[in-house]
Amino acid sequence: MKQQRARLRDVAEAAGTSTKTASRVINGDDRVSAETRARVEKAVIDLGYRPDPLARSLRRGLDETIGVVVDEVGDPFFASVIGEIERMAIDRDVSVIIASTRRREERERIVLDGLYQRRVAGLIIASISDNHAYLRNSSCPLVFIDRAAEDLAADAVVVDDRGGARMAVEHLMRHGHRRIAYIGDRLSTATARHRLLGYRDAIEGAGIVPDESLVAQVEPAKGDAGVAAEALLRLPEPPTAIFSANTRCSLGTLPTLHRLRRTDIGFISFGDFAMADTLTPAITIVDHSPEAIGRLAAERLFSRLAGEEPPVETILAPLRIVARGSGELAAVGKP
């Protein structure tokens, strides 16, 4: 049944014009008489014509497609980011090609190369590389997410790690906590560094004497976080609250708190996770919404694709505290 795909030529023929004129109508060129336009439009509808994106892209030298490069497509955080990008893209009839680097620099290079080869119109990248020299004269707009490219003047959408951490710790303080522990990643990444700085900002900003024994830097993949939490609670002067600097640390710490029946400890997690709102108490988080990051990155990219040329900018995705209980527990057992 499905008839042969109609081509521009068929439309032109049906409308009794040349392909060029048909093309004008389709591309909204106004140098066409109303009458001709109507004929062409009718033909388009009659034949169910839709331009071949491949042919169009070839001629224009640019595909109606954007590429999204992330660590791992299956990572829930990036999955949500991508989901939001796709949501914005589909409204603009743009396809989204995904690729993952698996956190390997050479793969990053390969997938980007492949995307350039395809002449994508734009790229959104969670880069793991430090060296972006090969992107310097990119033929298409780039937007970095999660981490800005420090050696490249390009748009980026990141979160205010330092400010967010400070905000979280201050939230705990507002509920009476003064001894607040930090559990976070080892300092390998900029993200971790900034969050620890934010924690220190809050402590010092409140005039509290910093106590380094309250700062635990762990390897969350090894399950250190729970051990660290237990050690913290055994201190002579234990914390009344814990700030967990990332999701994985939270996932490690919380089972320990439950097991020790210390759900009276104040707790805030930088980063949300499934079940966070179904635990008892539900876990208060600093939300760095992947959707917001995806949306902001896509907005910026599409605005450049539309020809706008805003100054290059590093955009901070909004952070907000989602109070669910664990961060609003009053400080107890104060000596």
Add this chain to the structure above:
Amino acid sequence: MKQQRARLRDVAEAAGTSTKTASRVINGDDRVSAETRARVEKAVIDLGYRPDPLARSLRRGLDETIGVVVDEVGDPFFASVIGEIERMAIDRDVSVIIASTRRREERERIVLDGLYQRRVAGLIIASISDNHAYLRNSSCPLVFIDRAAEDLAADAVVVDDRGGARMAVEHLMRHGHRRIAYIGDRLSTATARHRLLGYRDAIEGAGIVPDESLVAQVEPAKGDAGVAAEALLRLPEPPTAIFSANTRCSLGTLPTLHRLRRTDIGFISFGDFAMADTLTPAITIVDHSPEAIGRLAAERLFSRLAGEEPPVETILAPLRIVARGSGELAAVGKP
């Protein structure tokens, strides 16, 4: 620095041949003398030539791209499926375009239409529609995931919902449970129906008299699951274990069990979720690995793209029980 992209014509010129001959070398046509071949190959390397995928696709009438259509790209389950598909695709130099239906039938139609328009080489679809007539003479191979298309002879990769549910319930029985409750979705989907059947299979297979008061069909989005769990535990003869037929029901039920301090109740969840292995006790699950589903679907699709024509088949992705504790609790409080 980045010189102009080399075209086939440039290669041909550098090698002193026609474009056609260069094309032959690149496409591995053997009707080329060894000497000419060597010259062309050298030129390809010197110029860093790589064929333009767009032009090639246009000529061939087929893009080196596959489309993946799911409910929601951001859904962790589908994200993992897609991640695995992308992993397989990149090895074959195939790009992956994603699109989501947001569970709306008209969107399914629209995104599929768009992908056809792009002339994707193949499609992997988690269809939500019941009517696939418009896919009947698809121009490219289709593989359904998660749900088979019942009105269409097409490959599908699904899980054995009935068998998996039975397996889960039998696992509980092996730990002494005889009164086992079912908490699951309302019966709108085939998936839910099959899982309830599996539960009944196990109960009857064990010679237990079915007790309908142990079967709770809820609307998990409304938070019914927790309420249902509480009601079950208040029964005169309460269950000693619960089989939760899907992830969302588990997410609803578990906080209730924890709140009631009834973590002694046996529990198995059909479908994994974050924190499942960090709760106390950790949650035993029936794992329907999204990676396996993605891999199987991609394998099937690529084998068809490679020209193989295996008979159309509905493939069952493997299911396995991941014992973590909650499913291995011995039955207690037996009257």
Add this chain to the structure above:
DNA sequence: CGAGACGAGGTAATCGATGTCACAGCAGTG
């Protein structure tokens, strides 16, 4: 009244790779 501007539209080249077909040269064959 002639010139230039402008509106509406057409012709042919082009994007880059590949399919069709023709052709030259040489080997084998009856």
Add this chain to the structure above:
DNA sequence: CACTGCTGTGACATCGATTACCTCGTCTCG
């Protein structure tokens, strides 16, 4: 020796849409 049959090769058309450039009226204005 004429003929068929390969082998290696290239010229040219083609995929479908867009762009550069041109034509032909008609309108306006000096």
